[in-house]
Amino acid sequence: ANKRQKTSKGSNSNPIEFFKSQYGTMQKKPDNQSVEEANADNTSENVRIWVQYNEGFSNAVRKNVTWSSLWQ
Amino acid sequence: MPAVTISVSKLQNLFQEGDGTTIATPLGNTLLEIQGDLQFPSEPPSNDEDERFSEYEEENVVRFGVLSFDSEYKKATLYVGEKQRLLGSVVKLETPLGLLKFDHETNRVELEDVINYKVIFKERPLPIM
Numbered sequence A: 001a002n003k004r005q006k007t008s009k010g011s012n013s014n015p016i017e018f019f020k021s022q023y024g025t026m027q028k029k030p031d032n033q034s035v036e037e038a039n040a041d042n043t044s045e046n047v048r049i050w051v052q053y054n055e056g057f058s059n060a061v062r063k064n065v066t067w068s069s070l071w072q
Numbered sequence B: 001m002p003a004v005t006i007s008v009s010k011l012q013n014l015f016q017e018g019d020g021t022t023i024a025t026p027l028g029n030t031l032l033e034i035q036g037d038l039q040f041p042s043e044p045p046s047n048d049e050d051e052r053f054s055e056y057e058e059e060n061v062v063r064f065g066v067l068s069f070d071s072e073y074k075k076a077t078l079y080v081g082e083k084q085r086l087l088g089s090v091v092k093l094e095t096p097l098g099l100l101k102f103d104h105e106t107n108r109v110e111l112e113d114v115i116n117y118k119v120i121f122k123e124r125p126l127p128i129m
Helices: A002-010 A013-028 A030-046 B009-017
Strands: A050-053 B031-034 B036-039 B053-056 B059-062 B065-070 B075-080 B084-103 B108-121
Touching: A050 B084, B009 B108, B031 B084, B075 B108
Parallel strands: B031 B108
Antiparallel strands: A050 B036, B053 B059, B065 B075, B075 B084, B084 B108
16 A cells, blocks of 8 residues: 555656546446446345344243233 | 133044154144244345245245254254255154144134144354355
């Protein structure tokens, strides 16, 4: 990272043009890329099935049972 | 105080067959216990490439995994989704579990099955292979 900073300070005009061109190429890409990425996200998120593991297990305190709790 | 009798008519077949040591009861029920929460999309996604979602008796069904079972060692492996593998064991229940169905429409209680074994997965999920 240091080396890059030094070279950019050393010559002013070249880096700016370089970054401008980089920016230009970046601007062209996003349309296609973002759409593809969004699709990829959808597929991976929609069909994700997993077990969220519990470190331990707990049994709650027993409580009384009412008639309505059986017929929920 | 209301009262209702528990109907056991369905279980005649069960006692005729006798209980095996398989993980499924003769009536076709299995108890699967996982130390954790099973996470899956509640709605079938638009692009279901793996064909995990289907409909059975007008209910949405998710094919969330595959259970394989070694009867000799009472060990079981559960593959969940595409990335998880759980190691578990087949355990005999200390007290058999009666599966009761409380039917609102007919106001009747039916004994659906008696479960003697469960497959339990207590271990942390492993990556597949």
